[in-house]
Amino acid sequence: MKHIKPRNIRLFAIISLAIIAIIVWTKYLNTDQTPTAAENSRALIGGAFELVNHKGEIVTDKDFLGKYMIVYFGYTYCPDVCPMDLQIMADSLGYLEADEVEQITPVFVTIDPDRDTKEIMAEYVAFFHKDLIGLTGTPEQIDTIKKAYKVYAAKADDTPDYLVDHTAYTYFMGKDGNLLQHFNHGEDPEAMAARMAALID
Ligand code: NI
Numbered sequence: 675m676k677h678i679k680p681r682n683i684r685l686f687a688i689i690s691l692a693i694i695a696i697i698v699w700t701k702y703l704n705t706d707q708t709p710t711a712a713e714n715s716r717a718l719i720g721g722a723f724e725l726v727n728h729k730g731e732i733v734t735d736k737d738f739l740g741k742y743m744i745v746y747f748g749y750t751y752c753p754d755v756c757p758m759d760l761q762i763m764a765d766s767l768g769y770l771e772a773d774e775v776e777q778i779t780p781v782f783v784t785i786d787p788d789r790d791t792k793e794i795m796a797e798y799v800a801f802f803h804k805d806l807i808g809l810t811g812t813p814e815q816i817d818t819i820k821k822a823y824k825v826y827a828a829k830a831d832d833t834p835d836y837l838v839d840h841t842a843y844t845y846f847m848g849k850d851g852n853l854l855q856h857f858n859h860g861e862d863p864e865a866m867a868a869r870m871a872a873l874i875d
Pocket of ligand 1: 755756
């Protein structure tokens with residue numbers, strides 16, 4: 675019987691592993707269907723919702739398609755973070771051309787529907803921008819949009835004057851309802867406007 679040298683066994687193992695690696699690569703990894711990280715995060719933000727605007731009208735995600743949407747999630751009793759970010763949103767629109775502003779719907783969604791009635795929302799949004807739309811709803815409806823937009827919010831305490839801990843992102847959504855860009859708390863409004871202008875077609 676012919677003796678197989680250990681060196682040949684090793685060579686055979688290396689070649690086998692290389693072939694398996696090539697098969698796995700071509701079959702599972704190197705396909706055009708593999709989404710990029712940007713596409714993944716875009717797909718994760720946004721989705722269907724039904725809410726009530728500050729005029730008392732029922733609106734859904736479909737009503738916002740065809741225009742860009744800049745949207746912030748917060749609550750009217752928020753002492754600092756929400757008013758600051760809503761003012762930044764309003765200021766950013768001020769840096770854009772009139773024809774650009776016309777293409778953007780600014781939206782404020784409450785994450786505190788128990789206190790933020792449509793009347794309170796109406797009073798609050800008017801304070802920031804004439805076009806700002808306030809959205810509220812039942813706790814279940816608000817939960818749905820929070821999940822769709824990956825918004826975290828939770829009551830900080832059980833007093834009547836409770837605060838709500840919440841994420842503070844501003845989302846710039848495309849005409850198709852997909853995320854184009856997110857902005858962090860305290861963003862520079864002029865830089866925000868420049869980014870939006872670059873994304874508007
Ligand atoms: Ni807030």
